[in-house]
Amino acid sequence: MSSLEKEYNKLIEQRNKIIEEIKSFKESETVKKYLELTRLNEELYNQQLSLYKRIKEEKYTSCKHILVISEIGGDRYHGHSHKSRGCIKCGLNDKVLSFNRNELSPSEKIMYDCLKKDLHRLRGIETKVACDLTLACAIYKEIKETYPNIDDETTVEYFNTTLKTIRNNSHKDEIAKRLKLDSNYNVWYGRDVYND
Ligand SMILES: [Zn+2]
Structure with missing residues (x-):
């Protein structure tokens, strides 16, 4: 195995460990809550944008x-x-x-x-x-x-x-x-x- 291949395999090993760790975090209640809040925030932001657009349109047309x-x-x-x-x-x-x-x-x-x-x-x-x-x-x-x-x-x-x-x-x-x-x-x- 060349030294580059060794280095490559080492990286894969490191990444696999991290991926496992990420997976276990995703199961944690805090992270679940975080993801849910992020999704809700995005949803509200889109509603806010569309309302802002309607307010402006109404202002301009009236x-x-x-x-x-x-x-x-x-x-x-x-x-x-x-x-x-x-x-x-x-x-x-x-x-x-x-x-x-x-x-x-x-x-x-x-x-x-x-x-x-x-x-x-x-x-x-x-x-x-x-x-x-x-x-x-x-x-x-x-x-x-x-x-x-x-x-x-x-x-x-x-x-x-x-x-x-x-x-x-x-x-x-x-x-x-x-x-x-x-x-x-x-x-x-x-x-x-x-x-x-
Ligand atoms: Zn005007």
Whole structure:
């Protein structure tokens, strides 16, 4: 027997011992309980995911959207630019449609599927304002907290005023803290957007 074969047989022997040990563990009540709990946890997680999907779908379909231009993509100097639009209330935005579905996160996939099902779903009040969507949603949230019963038209007015104030304010960190955003929240001003 070559030394390699000897080594090989030794490994098999070692593994067999371990396999026996694993088998005996599987019979233990603690391990049985562990496996059962793992299975239950997985089951509940799947239910949680599917419920999350339904909650999001319901939110997107029932929302009377207020839309901002949430991002500019492509190269507008060569005529290939495109604008993404997003809702400041529910966060639905059509940026996801410019990606391959496989590249998206689970939450983005839900948006993607919703929009693909009905491409006209992203209809609502067009503010024509260009604003980072995270910032826009944070402003909307704050307005809603202060004036819970406000109508959409007034919301848009307050939104525009608040955004203007924020953009002219030099106390960036204070605002970021108040809106619970990263300090780079104001990085995209949308200055070079054509509001056509
Ligand atoms: Zn919406």
